[in-house]
Amino acid sequence: MIAAAGLRKTFGATLVLEDVTLDVPAGQCLAVLGPNGTGKTTLLRILATLARPSAGTLRIDGVDAVREPDAVRARIGMVAHGSHVYEDLTALENLRFWAAMGGLDASPARLHERLQAVELDTVADERARTFSAGMKRRLGLARVTLGRPRLLLLDEPFNGLDRRGQKWLGEFLLAFKAGGGAIVLATHGFASALAVADRAAILLGGRIALDRAAAGLERDALHRLYDDLIEAER
Amino acid sequence: MSYRPVVRALGWLALLALLAGLGMAFGYAPREAVQGNVQRIMYVHVPAVLTAYLAFGLVLIGSIGYLASARMGWDRLAAAAAELGVLFTGITIASGSIWGRPTWGTWWTWDARLTSTAILFLVYVGYLLLRAMVEEPERRGRFAAVVGIVGAANIPIVHFSVKWWRALHQPSTILGPEPSPIAAPIALALLANWVAFTLLFAYFLARRVEIARLEDAALQGAVRAR
Amino acid sequence: MSGYARRVGIVLWKDLLVERRTKESLNALLFFGLLLLFLFQFSLGPDRAQVESVLPGLLWLGFVLAGLLGLGRSFLAERDNDCWEGLLLTPGDKSAIYLGKLVANLCVMSAVELVILVLFGLFFDVDLTRALPGLAVVLPLGTLGLAAVGTLFAAVTAQVRARELLFPVLLLPVQVPVLLATVSATQVALAGQPLADARAWLQLLAAADLVYLVIGVLTFEFVLEA
Numbered sequence: 001m002i003a004a005a006g007l008r009k010t011f012g013a014t015l016v017l018e019d020v021t022l023d024v025p026a027g028q029c030l031a032v033l034g035p036n037g038t039g040k041t042t043l044l045r046i047l048a049t050l051a052r053p054s055a056g057t058l059r060i061d062g063v064d065a066v067r068e069p070d071a072v073r074a075r076i077g078m079v080a081h082g083s084h085v086y087e088d089l090t091a092l093e094n095l096r097f098w099a100a101m102g103g104l105d106a107s108p109a110r111l112h113e114r115l116q117a118v119e120l121d122t123v124a125d126e127r128a129r130t131f132s133a134g135m136k137r138r139l140g141l142a143r144v145t146l147g148r149p150r151l152l153l154l155d156e157p158f159n160g161l162d163r164r165g166q167k168w169l170g171e172f173l174l175a176f177k178a179g180g181g182a183i184v185l186a187t188h189g190f191a192s193a194l195a196v197a198d199r200a201a202i203l204l205g206g207r208i209a210l211d212r213a214a215a216g217l218e219r220d221a222l223h224r225l226y227d228d229l230i231e232a233e234r
Numbered sequence: 235m236s237y238r239p240v241v242r243a244l245g246w247l248a249l250l251a252l253l254a255g256l257g258m259a260f261g262y263a264p265r266e267a268v269q270g271n272v273q274r275i276m277y278v279h280v281p282a283v284l285t286a287y288l289a290f291g292l293v294l295i296g297s298i299g300y301l302a303s304a305r306m307g308w309d310r311l312a313a314a315a316a317e318l319g320v321l322f323t324g325i326t327i328a329s330g331s332i333w334g335r336p337t338w339g340t341w342w343t344w345d346a347r348l349t350s351t352a353i354l355f356l357v358y359v360g361y362l363l364l365r366a367m368v369e370e371p372e373r374r375g376r377f378a379a380v381v382g383i384v385g386a387a388n389i390p391i392v393h394f395s396v397k398w399w400r401a402l403h404q405p406s407t408i409l410g411p412e413p414s415p416i417a418a419p420i421a422l423a424l425l426a427n428w429v430a431f432t433l434l435f436a437y438f439l440a441r442r443v444e445i446a447r448l449e450d451a452a453l454q455g456a457v458r459a460r
Numbered sequence: 461m462s463g464y465a466r467r468v469g470i471v472l473w474k475d476l477l478v479e480r481r482t483k484e485s486l487n488a489l490l491f492f493g494l495l496l497l498f499l500f501q502f503s504l505g506p507d508r509a510q511v512e513s514v515l516p517g518l519l520w521l522g523f524v525l526a527g528l529l530g531l532g533r534s535f536l537a538e539r540d541n542d543c544w545e546g547l548l549l550t551p552g553d554k555s556a557i558y559l560g561k562l563v564a565n566l567c568v569m570s571a572v573e574l575v576i577l578v579l580f581g582l583f584f585d586v587d588l589t590r591a592l593p594g595l596a597v598v599l600p601l602g603t604l605g606l607a608a609v610g611t612l613f614a615a616v617t618a619q620v621r622a623r624e625l626l627f628p629v630l631l632l633p634v635q636v637p638v639l640l641a642t643v644s645a646t647q648v649a650l651a652g653q654p655l656a657d658a659r660a661w662l663q664l665l666a667a668a669d670l671v672y673l674v675i676g677v678l679t680f681e682f683v684l685e686a
Contacts, residue, residue, distance in 0.1 A: 011370060012453065013456050048549065049549075052372070070551060078549065080545075081542065082541035082542025082545070082546075084545070086478070086537060087537075093477065097473075097474050100467065103463045103466070353633055353637070356632075357634060363626060363629060363630075364620070367626060368621075376683065379679075380612065380675075381630060383679060384675055391667070394664055395641050396640065
């Protein structure tokens, strides 16, 4: 579904990503873990075709995403820190805008249905400015599922969500996987990530330090691996 | 690099041409009846503005080339050409100003050529300022290319608007006799200086692009992990 | 409705909705226009005869200054919450976004200009009625020229350091020829002369507008991608 090989990214003289290779088949979720500033966000942005890699290849659904970003953008849904929310528009208006921009069904019925799916229907006519970070995230998810993306890219999706919200998001992602979609999420939250991830990768200093199946991996074990790697880095 | 000797030869050629041209301007060309010797500054003023237009044409080419191909070489060309363009418009304005002072008594005359050049000067200084404000090379190249294209497309618009605006008040070109047919020695001296300026421009451009290329290569080599 | 037209429409809808809801720009711009007129009065003195000849220039100076403020804000909303990137991820020709923003800007600017025009007529005791048919042609042409480049450059400077300084620095030199044309044509209109007298200027304006529009549509995607 998504196959990256040898991704490299430099900003001026700073090397942010080096030799990143990963493979996420349909119906699977990859969790990318790592300390702040290690390049997780940059990696996600490259996967989302928001940034071009300095070197390396990226294929999404078989299409060369570096050469033809526009061909794959309709299949990608991204929810990052920003969640692409216009503060002065209501939740409903936000969805209407993004639906129309994406060439999708923007009928009130469809929009309300999406808001219901993320439990924001009750605040449909409230301005996004009044929303908490978690609510904005959920609005972002509603937006992203207006179409039928095949790939979800999420940057710290569990941030700002309370326990109930995290549980809700976990179920949401599992349902997405069950529907045949692939997910790459960058996060700090080991427990929540492990609940949905099939594989876990640790990004350290711009390189993949670990990439293994998440099955049977407990949070504490992962933590230890993580800490060991960070120690080794020093 | 095999280009070095060629560029060096170009430099010497330009120097020789410049000496020849200036020699012609001061020795060979006739002294102008009304304005006197100060009119000889035309042999710097006119070639300078022609060279500036050449430079801005190259900025346009480099800008389009970069947007089309995303190869940094085009961006380096555009940037170097813009710098030189600003330099030569500066020379045009300064020489025009110096020319105007004894002739018309003021440092600034709203001569059509001078005014157009001043506007272009401002446009491309803005271009250079933009470049200075953006650090990431790809971004900088794209933004600069867009501004460069607008600036270049604007040149004919500037030309006509200023010319007509001048014509409303006075004859368009105050600076320089432009009788037709133009006398042979004057034409020859102008041509010689124009060739010299163009060679000089080509030399500077080649050196400047090379320096930019070396800078980029050094940056690549100095890449360090965060 | 074709996808492209739909996207232009929804961008226009969003911008006007936000503007109507927050009334940020419109109110401030109207007040700014009023302030400018006061400033002009104070700095130029009460002698009507003195001011007469510069009236067209003053009017357009007011429009341009208001335009600088209003247009510079075109993409501010997109800076929050990564909406800029959200736009980048939408499928299809990105120039639809440029056109949508352009039309929204034209709506706001036209509203502001109309109010400034009326106030202008009051302050400077200008008989606008006989000038109206002429102004009805000059104003849209001039505003389009300002907004077409302004919207593009607003996108370029939206995420650059010193945006508030760089935007006017980039926009103003490019606007000079447009300004020359609009002021000359406005002079003709205010004097009550038939518009045909300013035909050349209007043709130049129309040509400039077309050029800027085409460049904006063709290069916007590169600005968005940057």
